[in-house]
Amino acid sequence: MRAVDIIMKKRNGAELSDVEIRFLIEGYVKGEIPDYQVSSLLMAIFFKGMTPAETASLTNIMLNSGDRMDLSGIAGPFIDKHSTGGVGDKISLPLAPIVAACGVKVPMMSGRALGHTGGTLDKLESIPGYFTSLELSAFRKGIIEDGFAMTGQTSRVVPADKKLYALRDVTATVESIPLITASILSKKVAEGADGIVFDVKCGSGAFMKTLDDARSLATSLVATGSAMGKQVVAVLTDMSQPLGYKVGNFLEIEETLDCLEGKGPGDVMELVYRLGSWMLVLGGVAKNLDEGRVRCEEVVASGEALDLFYRNVSRQGGNIAEMLYRRNTWRSEHVRELRAERSGYLSSIDALEIGLAGVYLGVGRNRTEDAVSPTAGFVFNKKRSDRVEKGELIATLYGKDEESLEPAYTMAASAISISDSVPPASALILEEITSQ
Ligand code: URA
Numbered sequence: 001m002r003a004v005d006i007i008m009k010k011r012n013g014a015e016l017s018d019v020e021i022r023f024l025i026e027g028y029v030k031g032e033i034p035d036y037q038v039s040s041l042l043m044a045i046f047f048k049g050m051t052p053a054e055t056a057s058l059t060n061i062m063l064n065s066g067d068r069m070d071l072s073g074i075a076g077p078f079i080d081k082h083s084t085g086g087v088g089d090k091i092s093l094p095l096a097p098i099v100a101a102c103g104v105k106v107p108m109m110s111g112r113a114l115g116h117t118g119g120t121l122d123k124l125e126s127i128p129g130y131f132t133s134l135e136l137s138a139f140r141k142g143i144i145e146d147g148f149a150m151t152g153q154t155s156r157v158v159p160a161d162k163k164l165y166a167l168r169d170v171t172a173t174v175e176s177i178p179l180i181t182a183s184i185l186s187k188k189v190a191e192g193a194d195g196i197v198f199d200v201k202c203g204s205g206a207f208m209k210t211l212d213d214a215r216s217l218a219t220s221l222v223a224t225g226s227a228m229g230k231q232v233v234a235v236l237t238d239m240s241q242p243l244g245y246k247v248g249n250f251l252e253i254e255e256t257l258d259c260l261e262g263k264g265p266g267d268v269m270e271l272v273y274r275l276g277s278w279m280l281v282l283g284g285v286a287k288n289l290d291e292g293r294v295r296c297e298e299v300v301a302s303g304e305a306l307d308l309f310y311r312n313v314s315r316q317g318g319n320i321a322e323m324l325y326r327r328n329t330w331r332s333e334h335v336r337e338l339r340a341e342r343s344g345y346l347s348s349i350d351a352l353e354i355g356l357a358g359v360y361l362g363v364g365r366n367r368t369e370d371a372v373s374p375t376a377g378f379v380f381n382k383k384r385s386d387r388v389e390k391g392e393l394i395a396t397l398y399g400k401d402e403e404s405l406e407p408a409y410t411m412a413a414s415a416i417s418i419s420d421s422v423p424p425a426s427a428l429i430l431e432e433i434t435s436q
Contacts, residue, residue, distance in 0.1 A: 001019075001020070001023050003023075003024060003027070003033050003037045003041075004037070006020045006023065006024055006041070007037060007040045007041050007044060010041060010044040010045060010048055011040075011044040011048070012048075013048045015051050015053070015054060016050075016054055016057075017057075018053075018057040018061075021054065021057045021058050021061060022057070022061050024037075024038065024041060025058065025061045025062065025065070025160055025164075026061065026065070028160075028163065028164070029065050029159060029160045029163060035167060038164070038167060039167060039171045039173075042164075042167065042168055042171055042173040042176075042179065043171065043172075043173055045173070045176055045178060045179060046172075046173045046175075046176045046179070049176075049177070049178060050178035052220075052223050052224065052227065053227075054178065055178040055181050055182060055220065055223075055224050056224050056227045056228060058178065058179075058182040059181065059182040059185045059186050059189070059224055059228065060186075060228065061160070062158055062160040062161055062164070062182055062183070062186035063158060063185075063186040063189050063190055065158060065159050065160035065161075066156050066157050066158050066159045066160070066190065067154070067156040067157055067190070068157075068189075068190045068191075068192060069107060069109075069136070069139070069157075069190060069191045069192040070136065070140075070192070071105075071107060071140070071143070071192040074105065074140060074143055074144055075105075076105055076194055076283075077104055077105065077194050077195070077282075077283040077284055077285075078104075078105045078106070078107050078143075078192055078193045078194050078195075079099065079104050079105070079106065079193060079194065079195040079196070079197065079231075079279045079282050079283045080106060080107060080108060080109075080188060080191055080193040080195075080196050080197075081095060081106075081108075081196070081197045081198075081199060081275055081279060082184060082188055082196060082197075082198050082199070083198075083199040083201065084184075084198070084199065084200050084201050084206060084207050084208065084217070085117035085201060085206070085207055086117060086118075086201045086205050086206060086239040086242075086243060086351065087116060087117065087118065087205040087239065087242040087243070087247055087351040087352075087354055087355040087358070088118070088242035088243040088244045088246065088247040088252065088351075088354075089117070089118060089199075089201070089239075089243050090118075090120075090123060090243070090244065090252035090253075090255055090256055090268065091199065091243070091268065091271055091272055091275065092108060092110060092120045092150075093120065093123060093124070093252070093253070093256040093259075093309075094256050094259035094260050094264065094268075094272050094305070094309075095272050095275055095276055095279075096108050096148040096150065096312075097146075097147075097148060097260065097305045097306070097308040097309040097312065098260075098272065098276050098296050098299055098300060098305040099147075099148070099276050099279045099280065099283075099296075100146060100147025100148040100305075100308055101147065101299035101304040101305040101307075101308050102276075102280055102285055102286075102292075102295045102296060102299055103147075103283075103285045104147075104279055104280055104283035104285055105143050105147055105148065106143075106147065106148035106279075107139070107143055107148070107149065107191050107192055107193060108120075108148060108149065108150050108151070108191075109151055109152065109153050109157070109187070109191050110124075110132075110150060110151075110152065111152070111153070112152070112365075112368070113363065113364035113365055113372055114364065114365060114368065115355070115356075115359070115364065115366070116205065116351075116352055116354075116355025116356045116358065116359060116364060117205075117355060117364065118247070118249075118252070118355075118358070118363060118364060119364075120150070121150075121152050122249050122364075122372050123249045123250075123252045123253055123256075124150055124253075124316070124318075125249075125374075126249035126250040126253055126374035126375075127250075127253055127313055127318040127319070127323050128318065128319045128322040128323065128326075129317045129318050129319045129322070130313060130316050130317055130318035131316055131317045132150060132151055132152050132316070133151065133152055133154075134149060134150075134151040134316070139151050141315075142312065142315055142316070145311075145315075146308055146311045146312050146315060147308060148308070148312065149312065149315075149316075150312065150316065153187065157187060157190045157191075158186045158187050158190055160186070161183050161186055161187060164179075164183070165183060175207075177216050177217055177220050178220065180207075180217060180220075181217070181220040181221055181224050182224075184198075184221065185221060185224055185225055185228070188225075189225075189228060189230065193230070194230065194231060194282075194283075195230060195231035195232065195233075195279075195282035195283065196225060196230060196231075196232050196233075197232075197233050197234075197235065197275050197278045197279050197282065198218065198221050198222075198232065198233070198234040198235065199234075199235055199237055199271070199275060200214050200217055200218040200221070200234050200235065200236050200237070201214070201237055201238075201239035202214035202236055202237065202238060202239060202430060203238050203239040203240030203241075203351060204239070204240050204350050204351050204352040204353075205239040205240065205241075205242070205350070205351025205352045205354070205355050206239035206351075211236070211430060211431075214236050214430075215236065215431065215433070217234075218234035218236055218431075218433045219234075219433055221234055222234050222433050222434065222435055223435070225435075226435040231282045231435075232435060233278050233282065233432065233433070233434050233435075234432070234433040235274060235275060235278065235429060235431075235432050236429075236430040236431040236432070236433070237271060237428055237429055237430060238426060238427065238428050238429075238430060239351050240348070240350070240351055240426070241348065241349040241350070241351050241354075241383065241384045242349065242351050242354050242355075242378070242380070243265075243267055243268055243271070244264070244265040244267065244268045245265050245379065245380045245381075245383070246377065246378065246379055246380070247354060247355075247358055247363060247377050247378040247380075248358070248361075248363050248375070248376055248377015248378060248398065249363060249372060249373070249374045249375075249376070249377065250326065250330055250374045250375055250377075251377040251378075251379065251398075252377075253323065254327050254328060255268065256309070257306075257309075257327060259272060259300075260300060260305050260306040260309055261300075261306060262300045262301060267383075267428050270428055270429070271428060271429070272296070273293050273296050273297065274289075274293075274429055276292065276293075276296040277289040277290075277292030277293045277295075277296060278292070278432075279292075280292035280295055280296070330374075330375055331375055331398050332362075332373065332375040332376050332398040332399060332400065334398065334399040334400070334401055334402050334404070334405055335396060335397065335398055335399075335405075336396070336397045336399070336405045336408075336409050337393055337395075337396055337397075338393075338394050338395045338396070338397060338409065338412055338413060338416070339391050339392060339393055339394060340388040340389065340390055340391060340392045340394055340418060341390070341418070342390050342418055343388065343389045343390045343418075344387075344388065344418040344419055344420050345385060345386070345387055345388070345418065345419055345420070345421065345422050345423060346382050346383070346384050346385060346386050346388055346394070346416065346417070346418060346423075347384065347385075347417045347418065347419040347423040348384060348415070348416070348417040348423070349380070349382075349383070349384055349415055349416055350414075350415040350416075350417075351415075352415075353411050353412065353414055353415030354378065354411075354412060354415050356411055357378075357397075357407075357408040357409075357411035357412040357415065358376075358377065358378065358408070360399070360404045360407045360408035360411065361373070361376040361377060361378075361397060361398065361399045361400060361404050361405075361408045362376035362399065362400025362401075362404060363376050363377045363378075373400040375398060376398050376399055376400045376404075377397075377398055378395050378396070378397055378398075378412070379395065379396045379398075380394065380395045381393050381394060381395065381396075382394050382395075384423065384426075385422055385423055385425070388418060394416060395412065397409060397412060
């Protein structure tokens with residue numbers, strides 16, 4: 001078998017066999033096939049796509065390139081949630097303890113902020129003392145005793161993705177539905193979940209900007225995940241404005257606490273309850289979404305979910321007293337206010353621009369090795385469609401230093417549009433795709 005023949009076959013639009021995909025990917029991971037040939041293959045896939053069978057083969061081969069989380073001996077069901085990334089997207093933080101309190105185990109492996117999107121691990125690490133690198137035994141113990149645990153991915157999970165993603169990044173082949181599907185799904189299946197609820201974001205602050213693209217990715221994730229024997233649902237959600245009122249690392253911990261006390265922002269609560277309901281349905285502890293929602297609301301109202309969150313914080317080294325002491329007061333001293341230039345209605349708070357401004361402030365990072373600030377970010381006083389009067393406070397910016405404020409302010413100001421009339425209402429949950 002020769003790599004060049006396989007590349008040519010894909011270039012000509014034919015379907016590759018499992019053996020051919022395995023030859024190239026395994027050879028690449030072992031260092032036997034050079035970057036330039038795999039780059040060509042990736043570009044051929046970018047233009048010619050992959051059939052569902054090819055995507056499933058690629059996902060399986062990537063999955064088997066590394067370790068899988070061993071959850072054997074722990075009573076399930078194990079259901080996870082994955083977001084394709086957004087701004088102010090703190091959903092995993094309240095969701096995991098809520099779902100765990102309802103009796104479904106959540107083995108959650110999360111990522112860090114990169115570019116304009118935030119990262120769950122960075123948010124958790126803003127809690128004084130909290131650590132996110134759990135050994136397998138500690139991860140298992142957290143799942144057994146609290147129903148969930150939060151960790152990052154080790155380098156042993158899907159090493160093929162690390163190599164392939166780095167190559168895609170420099171060969172303009174990231175935005176390919178089959179490649180994204182295999183990258184995301186291989187990592188999720190390695191976590192050992194029986195089912196996965198995908199939150200596929202759509203809009204300016206999302207990876208997928210249009211509903212058509214988001215739908216294609218969602219359909220591909222559901223089809224490939226189902227073909228691999230997993231229960232999979234994709235919920236398409238709006239990411240054209242940030243979620244909630246707070247964007248930042250510790251700021252989003254504060255909003256998480258609000259949610260777990262039942263008083264979180266409307267959009268965050270809506271999404272948490274919807275995704276949570278799906279997780280309970282996939283986990284078999286709720287017969288339908290209505291019943292799932294009632295269960296999720298009950299564990300918030302009873303304080304059980306908040307209690308589990310505290311238990312997790314304490315288990316992972318976090319100082320609860322310090323977290324609560326700093327709540328709503330721990331802010332960077334470098335502050336700038338963004339006020340309305342005229343009266344009207346907020347017609348947009350562009351999520352991409354806010355996310356990019358957040359990188360200047362120190363919420364996110366441009367390169368994986370950059371540090372983030374726990375106290376940087378945005379506190380919004382308004383959401384889209386709200387009435388504003390000239391000079392009224394729309395948002396407060398907190399920067400990692402004084403220099404970060406000016407570029408962030410300029411970018412944030414350009415994210416805001418004010419119109420004379422109320423903008424048309426828009427839905428947060430756009431569509432749901434199931435395997436049926
Ligand atoms: N997130 C991933 O993990 N992989 C991709 O390819 C794109 C987004």
